[in-house]
Amino acid sequence: MSQPTPPSAEDPELRTERTFLAEARAALQSMHTDVVTTETVQDYSEDADYTFTNRLLRMDRQRRADALTGLGDTPLFFGRLDYPCGAVFERAPEDPVTHTRDREADRVYIGRRHVHDSAGSPLVVDWRAPVSAAFYRAGPDDPQGVVLRRRYGFSDEAEITAYEDEPLTGAAAADDGDAGRSLLAAEIERPRTGPMRDIVATIQPEQDHLVRAPMRPTLCVQGAPGTGKTAVGLHRIAYLLYTERERLRQDGGVVILGPNRSFLSYIRRVLPALGEVGVRQNTIEELIGRAPVRRTESTESERVKGDARMAEVIRRDLWNQPRPPEETLIVERGSRRWRVPADELAEVLDELRSRDIAYGAGPNLLSQRIAHVVMRRIENDGEAAEPGTLAQLRRNKAVTAAVRRMWPKADPLKLVLGLLTDPDRLARAADGLLTPEEQKAVLLPGKPRSPKSAQWSAADQALIDEAATLIERPDTCGHIVVDEAQDLSPMHCRAISRRCTRGSLTVLGDIAQATSPAAADRWEQVLQHLGQPDAHLAVLDRGFRVPAQIIDYAAGLLPEIAPGLDAPTGVRSAPGSLHVTGTDGDGYADAVVQACREALKDEGSVGVVTADADAAALHRIFGDEGLDSGIAGESDDALEANRLVCVPATLAKGLEFDTVVVAEPARIAAAEARGLHRLYVALTRAVSTLHIVHTEPLPAALARPRR
Numbered sequence: 139m140s141q142p143t144p145p146s147a148e149d150p151e152l153r154t155e156r157t158f159l160a161e162a163r164a165a166l167q168s169m170h171t172d173v174v175t176t177e178t179v180q181d182y183s184e185d186a187d188y189t190f191t192n193r194l195l196r197m198d199r200q201r202r203a204d205a206l207t208g209l210g211d212t213p214l215f216f217g218r219l220d221y222p223c224g225a226v227f228e229r230a231p232e233d234p235v236t237h238t239r240d241r242e243a244d245r246v247y248i249g250r251r252h253v254h255d256s257a258g259s260p261l262v263v264d265w266r267a268p269v270s271a272a273f274y275r276a277g278p279d280d281p282q283g284v285v286l287r288r289r290y291g292f293s294d295e296a297e298i299t300a301y302e303d304e305p306l307t308g309a310a311a312a313d314d315g316d317a318g319r320s321l322l323a324a325e326i327e328r329p330r331t332g333p334m335r336d337i338v339a340t341i342q343p344e345q346d347h348l349v350r351a352p353m354r355p356t357l358c359v360q361g362a363p364g365t366g367k368t369a370v371g372l373h374r375i376a377y378l379l380y381t382e383r384e385r386l387r388q389d390g391g392v393v394i395l396g397p398n399r400s401f402l403s404y405i406r407r408v409l410p411a412l413g414e415v416g417v418r419q420n421t422i423e424e425l426i427g428r429a430p431v432r433r434t435e436s437t438e439s440e441r442v443k444g445d446a447r448m449a450e451v452i453r454r455d456l457w458n459q460p461r462p463p464e465e466t467l468i469v470e471r472g473s474r475r476w477r478v479p480a481d482e483l484a485e486v487l488d489e490l491r492s493r494d495i496a497y498g499a500g501p502n503l504l505s506q507r508i509a510h511v512v513m514r515r516i517e518n519d520g521e522a523a524e525p526g527t528l529a530q531l532r533r534n535k536a537v538t539a540a541v542r543r544m545w546p547k548a549d550p551l552k553l554v555l556g557l558l559t560d561p562d563r564l565a566r567a568a569d570g571l572l573t574p575e576e577q578k579a580v581l582l583p584g585k586p587r588s589p590k591s592a593q594w595s596a597a598d599q600a601l602i603d604e605a606a607t608l609i610e611r612p613d614t615c616g617h618i619v620v621d622e623a624q625d626l627s628p629m630h631c632r633a634i635s636r637r638c639t640r641g642s643l644t645v646l647g648d649i650a651q652a653t654s655p656a657a658a659d660r661w662e663q664v665l666q667h668l669g670q671p672d673a674h675l676a677v678l679d680r681g682f683r684v685p686a687q688i689i690d691y692a693a694g695l696l697p698e699i700a701p702g703l704d705a706p707t708g709v710r711s712a713p714g715s716l717h718v719t720g721t722d723g724d725g726y727a728d729a730v731v732q733a734c735r736e737a738l739k740d741e742g743s744v745g746v747v748t749a750d751a752d753a754a755a756l757h758r759i760f761g762d763e764g765l766d767s768g769i770a771g772e773s774d775d776a777l778e779a780n781r782l783v784c785v786p787a788t789l790a791k792g793l794e795f796d797t798v799v800v801a802e803p804a805r806i807a808a809a810e811a812r813g814l815h816r817l818y819v820a821l822t823r824a825v826s827t828l829h830i831v832h833t834e835p836l837p838a839a840l841a842r843p844r845r
């Protein structure tokens with residue numbers, strides 16, 4: 139393999155490539171102009187019958203136009219595959235020689251968008267096209283027809299600065315394990331200055347197989363920190379939209395679920411950079427929430443409320459609502475009165491309750507059945523029934539009042555409020571399912587009188603959603619990508635599963651990073667609750683983010699927090715990347731400030747992860763010391779507005795920083811039941827350097843000698 143070419147403008151090859159890049163950019167601009175100018179609104183009939191179709195066409199045009207822009211300083215292509223002449227492009231002898239159809243080779247440029255020239259010939263091929271798969275997967279062992287792979291290096295202004303050639307056939311195709319490594323390492327180590335970037339130029343073979351896996355069955359990826367799960371999930375969405383766009387649209391679109399707003403803000407630019415602008419990015423609370431979250435549960439109540447037994451408690455409570463009447467129903471019609479005794483009405487009710495119907499359908503069916511009973515009486519009495527009699531009977535005041543009493547209308551919020559504020563009612567519904575202690579744990583605090591005044595938690599939301607679904611079906615999506623799925627409670631899994639009845643899921647996570655009290659310790663359990671027991675389970679174990687020295691250190695916690703899970707391997711070695719400073723209480727603030735000042739001398743981001751309770755105090759200390767800093771979670775752009783960010787440990791999941799300072803690990807570990815899992819998350823956020831500052835003893839698993 140040749141070394142990356144130095145950025146010399148004199149290099150004729152580099153000059154040729156730059157010229158081609160400029161041509162490709164101009165061609166992309168023309169394609170954009172074509173979309174926005176050629177297809178004017180007049181092209182679409184303005185006939186009223188076509189209003190809806192026209193709107194769809196305009197939206198589609200807008201989407202295509204958006205997909206052709208927004209590249210900013212992003213390189214238009216990042217790689218090239220050379221095939222033997224004529225292997226890819228058909229050509230006649232008189233065809234001109236071009237960049238892509240050289241005399242010696244057919245060249246396929248791989249990029250973020252498909253770009254063609256004015257004659258329709260491809261200049262750059264979309265990375266998602268089948269022909270592009272070889273860019274990620276071919277190697278000397280299996281060249282897949284490729285003679286040479288070229289990778290490009292770019293400046294921040296998206297100008298080509300280097301290229302790296304890798305012959306895949308012939309004598310030059312030595313089995314060079316380092317092929318592509320230098321650009322990969324450079325890409326990973328490029329200082330973080332903003333939100334997450336796409337990895338389309340350097341997707342690794344094991345990642346590519348997951349990105350391009352078919353939409354069904356559901357795919358579940360277990361991966362250690364920094365193995366690229368989030369990146370894989372996002373690129374997979376772009377891939378599935380490329381291959382199955384129409385079907386996904388018809389089925390309700392694609393949703394990505396992340397653990398919190400900070401995380402979603404962090405990943406928000408990846409899909410647009412890949413040309414996909416219409417994907418919903420939600421937290422689970424946003425997906426299912428019918429009331430704002432105002433409270434955090436205690437560990438025990440979160441565990442019980444997240445347990446799948448709660449689904450049965452809610453089902454029972456809902457179906458306890460229909461009540462047999464106490465009085466005879468009397469229906470007046472003209473001068474006649476028809477009576478239906480209470481026990482006969484009770485039979486009608488019982489029959490209906492024994493059927494598998496949505497609760498919300500009950501009143502309609504009940505009024506129909508009662509009307510029939512009255513109708514039969516009328517007919518048996520020899521009275522002729524008019525064609526509209528049945529409908530009249532259903533609307534009869536006495537009938538509608540009886541239906542209202544027998545089958546009360548259910549509102550999910552009121553139902554859960556009633557259940558969780560009335561110990562007797564809860565005891566009836568939870569009999570044999572929850573212990574008395576568990577019943578006590580799930581009661582709402584205070585005495586809220588209405589859903590509005592209740593202090594709902596995220597766990598309550600899943601209960602409300604469960605109730606809502608028993609009343610009527612929710613809207614569904616075509617595909618849901620769930621990131622950090624290890625934290626889902628069974629009740630949250632059920633809520634997601636209901637929204638995916640026709641579609642499939644991509645489930646991403648790491649059991650070792652599970653911090654929620656109701657989290658499962660095996661993927662099989664999660665998949666069962668998601669209604670996807672046949673999902674394909676894949677493992678990613680090459681860590682790209684965290685240097686080996688840091689990941690090895692953090693992995694000391696694994697035997698305790700995730701026994702049975704193998705330690706990941708860090709693909710990058712960075713001697714000196716780990717620092718541990720023990721200090722006394724007086725020196726603590728100085729030591730943290732000093733670690734940050736040191737880190738800020740280099741380029742890139744610095745995240746200081748602390749126990750949640752300590753973040754604000756640390757932020758003040760930084761202010762006193764004249765260090766500008768933000769607090770993660772305080773605003774959408776908190777991670778970008780400052781190079782130095784205080785990160786409450788519960789918001790660290792999924793994020794990364796060039797340097798991470800973990801301040802007082804013991805307090806992070808002590809703050810919650812799964813505190814060691816949380817600490818493992820905190821220790822694995824660093825791309826280049828991890829600095830631990832502590833006054834209290836380190837957890838035993840970390841205190842052992844390091845290499």
Ligand SMILES: Nc1ncnc2c1ncn2[C@@H]1O[C@H](COP(=O)(O)OP(=O)(O)OP(=O)(O)O)[C@@H](O)[C@H]1O
Pocket residue numbers: 322325326335336337340341342345361362363364365366367368369370648682683791792793794822
């Ligand atoms: N093939 C790759 N090329 C370049 N960068 C990569 C590649 N794979 C992963 N990365 C980078 O490694 C970092 C970690 O990736 P990502 O956040 O997707 O990992 P993760 O498995 O979701 O981590 P965690 O479990 O800690 O949230 C990111 O900066 C990502 O861009």
